[in-house]
Amino acid sequence: MDVFDGLPDPIVVDILDKVGDVKTLLRCSSLSKRFYSLVPQSESLTLRLDQVVTTESPPDSPVSNFFKSVCKPFHGLFSLFSKPAKPIPATNLSPVIPSKLLSRFDRIKNLDVELPGEDAKPEKGAGIKWKAEFGKTLKTCVVVAFRSASTVSSPGVESDAEFVTGLKTRVEWTINALMAASTRHHLMSRVVKEHKEMESLVMHERGGEGTVVMKSEGLREFRKTEAARDQELEERVEKKQRSVVPSVRMSMRHAPSLKLKSGICLESATLVIVRPSEEYSDVGDDELATEAFAGSCMYGEAVVALLKRNKNTLDMNSF
Numbered sequence: 001m002d003v004f005d006g007l008p009d010p011i012v013v014d015i016l017d018k019v020g021d022v023k024t025l026l027r028c029s030s031l032s033k034r035f036y037s038l039v040p041q042s043e044s045l046t047l048r049l050d051q052v053v054t055t056e057s058p059p060d061s062p063v064s065n066f067f068k069s070v071c072k073p074f075h076g077l078f079s080l081f082s083k084p085a086k087p088i089p090a091t092n093l094s095p096v097i098p099s100k101l102l103s104r105f106d107r108i109k110n111l112d113v114e115l116p117g118e119d120a121k122p123e124k125g126a127g128i129k130w131k132a133e134f135g136k137t138l139k140t141c142v143v144v145a146f147r148s149a150s151t152v153s154s155p156g157v158e159s160d161a162e163f164v165t166g167l168k169t170r171v172e173w174t175i176n177a178l179m180a181a182s183t184r185h186h187l188m189s190r191v192v193k194e195h196k197e198m199e200s201l202v203m204h205e206r207g208g209e210g211t212v213v214m215k216s217e218g219l220r221e222f223r224k225t226e227a228a229r230d231q232e233l234e235e236r237v238e239k240k241q242r243s244v245v246p247s248v249r250m251s252m253r254h255a256p257s258l259k260l261k262s263g264i265c266l267e268s269a270t271l272v273i274v275r276p277s278e279e280y281s282d283v284g285d286d287e288l289a290t291e292a293f294a295g296s297c298m299y300g301e302a303v304v305a306l307l308k309r310n311k312n313t314l315d316m317n318s319f
Helices: 009-019 022-028 033-041 062-070 072-081 096-101 160-187 189-194 216-227 231-238 285-292 297-306
Strands: 044-048 110-115 127-134 138-146 148-150 200-205 210-214 248-259 265-276 311-316
Touching (some): 009 033, 022 044, 022 096, 096 189, 127 160, 127 216, 138 160, 138 297, 160 189, 160 210, 160 248, 160 265, 210 216, 248 297, 265 285
Parallel strands (some): 044 110, 110 200
Antiparallel strands (some): 248 265, 248 311
16 A cells, blocks of 8 residues: 555645645645645645846836935935936736735645845845834834945944935935835735735745745734725725835934954944834834844844944835
8 A cells, every 4th residue: 555645634734834835735736636635734835936027117216206205304415315216126026926826725824935036135245134024014124234244344434425425325225125025015915815814924035135024913903904995995905016115213223334243344334123103112122123133143243233323213204
């Protein structure tokens, strides 16, 4: 006899959970009637999306267009930001695509989505990592970025002109990260609505640049909000390419030159913690930032060092 056929169904489902990859499991479902019936019971899945269509922003980039109106505390600096920024490539996948790929699965509890895009990619030599948590809308976003990394340290003092120029870059990095995060949130909106047993959703890029997280509480909040929408509003939302980012407050820490214990020196190192302006509180910011990059040695070390720096606060309107 086939020993595998002697395994109880729960053990086979557990094995399929360890496989995880959606495309592999869908191939497995064609092997036999038994696999066809058991594959949909998998609870922990990994979905790798390969199809990406990039679109360019119109000549007046969103970053430069609304920068003047959203950063309230820096009215005197606005004239520096009139030049349109470089168009931002954006992942432009319909929410229908992941929904169709997952339509065969009935009991998804944990879903990990891997994307190939790099929406918030900064200029050459720079590095950026961000992590955002969503419910019905943005809850938090932590961004760590630097202009360059080397083993040679430079003077840690910058002129007023350098500070202003750097400020534009730092806010631009943050806006790009928020736009990338809201695009991912919208991409999985239909999946979240259709799979009501889901308890954890993580979306990340293949290069490890950005991560979007929806925990059980955020997933419930999103479904409750979506259920309250009327049909006309829902159809209007489906036509958008990303979720709306609410009015937010950005807590920003910056170091012109930051030397890490590992010997690496980061130029123009920045830590930004973003929360919605409504009922804003910076309580727990330190824990939020350190937890976001706990598994990344260089970025995690940079967060610990930057948390000791003075912070500046900026308000940004919804977009």
